[in-house]
Each structure stands twice: as structure tokens, then as C-alpha cells.
Amino acid sequence: MSGEDRREAAPQGPPWSPNLLADFQAGLLDPETHETLRARVDNDPQAQEVLAALDTTRAELRNLPSPPLPGEVTERIETALRNEAHSRTTAPSGEQAPIPHRAETATVTGIGSARKRPGGAGPRVFGWVAGLVATAAAVLGAVVVATSLPGGSDTQPRAATAPPETSSGSGRTEQTPLALRGDGLGLNGEQFAAVLGSEQYTGLSDPSRLPGCLQANGVSHVRPLGAREITLNGQDVQLLVLPTGRAGEFRLLAVGPECGPGQPATIADTVFGG
Incomplete structure (x- = not known):
């Protein structure tokens, strides 16, 4: 709607x-x-x-445990992943298949070995299941779109590879900032997944800063799905992943360290997926 x-x-x-x-x-x-x-x-x-x-x-x-997905849904997801893995290990005649990141052959593991229909579940439980399935479908759609983007094409600026995590002297694991260059946020699928699974807010960790920063950029009552400190053309930037309300589509908002109430500090604002 x-x-x-x-x-x-x-x-x-x-x-x-x-x-x-x-x-x-x-x-x-x-x-x-x-x-x-x-x-x-x-x-x-x-x-x-x-x-x-x-x-x-x-x-x-x-805080609820994840309910099992219906068998039909798991079969469709596994089939889609299996087809995607197969398409990445084959190439048209005369072209060299892309070299996988790891030596092992891509294998699609079943979502659940035992697919049992839930019995005696009330309407509320089915509502939770439907919501979780919809969320999973949205994220899966975004990942499929991301991994199919021509990340190695010469027609688009290629973003830097996601750097590894490093350990500080205190024993904590710290994330090294992603280093991007170009006119926009040219994330590939691997980098997008890394940001989506991160909650690195740095200067926006103050409870009053993040809501004020989002409101200054026209976003209200929405919590980011992911946050990561990055560098864009050598500049320190806070990257936020926000929902758009459309399946498989996400808003990427990059702001400067000074972002806060009344100060949008917008550096880049684009859409990923869709």
C-alpha cells in the first residue's frame, strides 16, 4: 500500500x-x-x-524461539538457493566460471531435517509465523538481488572488499571500517550482509543522538536494521540500513559524525535491492 x-x-x-x-x-x-x-x-x-x-x-x-517454517516454504527457499548456487558454478560456453571465495563446493543445507506441521497452534502463533516468513522472504530477496549484482563489472565503481575483524588489546573483537570509493554507496552483496548484521553506531550510540539524527533525515519511529562505521572517499561515515516497507528493498543512509537533532549531515542516501 x-x-x-x-x-x-x-x-x-x-x-x-x-x-x-x-x-x-x-x-x-x-x-x-x-x-x-x-x-x-x-x-x-x-x-x-x-x-x-x-x-x-x-x-x-x-525473545520467542523461532517457529519451524512450513515444509512448502522451506522447499521453495532451498530450491531457490540450490538454483542460485548452481548458476554460480556454471558459465556460458566460452566464458570462465567465477572462482568461488572458498575451495569447497557450494552446498545448500536443508533448513530443517524434520518438517512437521504445527498442531494445535492458535491464530496468534500463525500470525507470528506469517510475520517471520514475510521478514525472511524480504531479507532473502535482498540477498538474492545483492548477490546477482555485477560487482565485478567495469561499468560500476567497485567498492572495497569487506575488511576482516580485528582484536583489540582488551580481547574485544572490533570491526574495521569498510572503505568505499565512488559517487555513491556501491555495496556488493557480501558488504551489505556485513552491514545488515552489524550494530556499530559509534558516535550515534548516545540514546538522544540516533533518534534526532534519523528525524533530521525524515525518519521517525524506525530502528535501523543494521549500522556500520565506514569510510567513503576517505571520510568517516556512519552507514545505516533502514526498511522501506517493500520486500527486498532497503534504504542506505550515510551520515557524518555530526548528525543529530536538527543536523541531518547527509552524505549519501540511496536504495539497495528492490
Whole structure:
């Protein structure tokens, strides 16, 4: 659903519907509706209780064990991965197949050896499963798109390879900044996966800095899916991965160290995947 669809009519309330408050909290409303609603919700104790309950529910869901995927879904994912692995080990006649990063042959491991249908699960459990499957599909779509990008093509600026992690004297593992060069954020699939799985906020680790930085860049009530300190053309940059609301598509926002409330410090803003 697009922002125009959501702006058919101004939100009516209070009271506000739980679905509307959930979309508000997730940042799914168009900016105009979001700002209109925020001015009214902030002063509505009942709405604040619903938003607090949504926060609690999200925290509880994050702590739940991952439910098993339905057999049909796992088969489709495994087949897609197997086909992708096969396509990367073969090449058209006259062309040399790309050399794999590792010596071993690409093998697709089954998502689950025992595929049992869940019994006695209520509607809430099926809702959790559907949400997790949708999230997995979105990430899988992004990874498939990322790995199919022509990272080695001469027509695009090639980003530097993701550097290894290093160990500090205190025994902690530290991430060496990604070093990128070019006019934009030309991440390949491996680099995108590294940023997506990172929570390296550096200067934005202060609780007041990150929300203020995001709001200055037009992002509200959304937590980054990944964060990594990088260098872009030799400049220290904070790279944030943000959801767009579309499956397989992510927003890459690069900001300077001074980013904060009222100071966007935007260096690069682009879309990955889609």
C-alpha cells in the first residue's frame, strides 16, 4: 500500500484504531499523516498506553524461539538457493566460471531435517509465523538481488572488499571500517550482509543522538536494521540500513559524525535491492 493510499482521509480520533497506531509506530504512514497524528497522539494517554503495549509485544516476540517454517516454504527457499548456487558454478560456453571465495563446493543445507506441521497452534502463533516468513522472504530477496549484482563489472565503481575483524588489546573483537570509493554507496552483496548484521553506531550510540539524527533525515519511529562505521572517499561515515516497507528493498543512509537533532549531515542516501 502506498502513502497516497494511506492518505485517503485524515485520521479520525481519539480513540485511534490499534491498526493505525501500529502503522504509526512502524513508520508506515506517509510523512504528512504521520506528523498530523503524532501531534495528537503525544498528548493522548490512551494512545500512549497502546504504543507502550506494542513495544512490549515486540520485545516479547523478539525473545520467542523461532517457529519451524512450513515444509512448502522451506522447499521453495532451498530450491531457490540450490538454483542460485548452481548458476554460480556454471558459465556460458566460452566464458570462465567465477572462482568461488572458498575451495569447497557450494552446498545448500536443508533448513530443517524434520518438517512437521504445527498442531494445535492458535491464530496468534500463525500470525507470528506469517510475520517471520514475510521478514525472511524480504531479507532473502535482498540477498538474492545483492548477490546477482555485477560487482565485478567495469561499468560500476567497485567498492572495497569487506575488511576482516580485528582484536583489540582488551580481547574485544572490533570491526574495521569498510572503505568505499565512488559517487555513491556501491555495496556488493557480501558488504551489505556485513552491514545488515552489524550494530556499530559509534558516535550515534548516545540514546538522544540516533533518534534526532534519523528525524533530521525524515525518519521517525524506525530502528535501523543494521549500522556500520565506514569510510567513503576517505571520510568517516556512519552507514545505516533502514526498511522501506517493500520486500527486498532497503534504504542506505550515510551520515557524518555530526548528525543529530536538527543536523541531518547527509552524505549519501540511496536504495539497495528492490
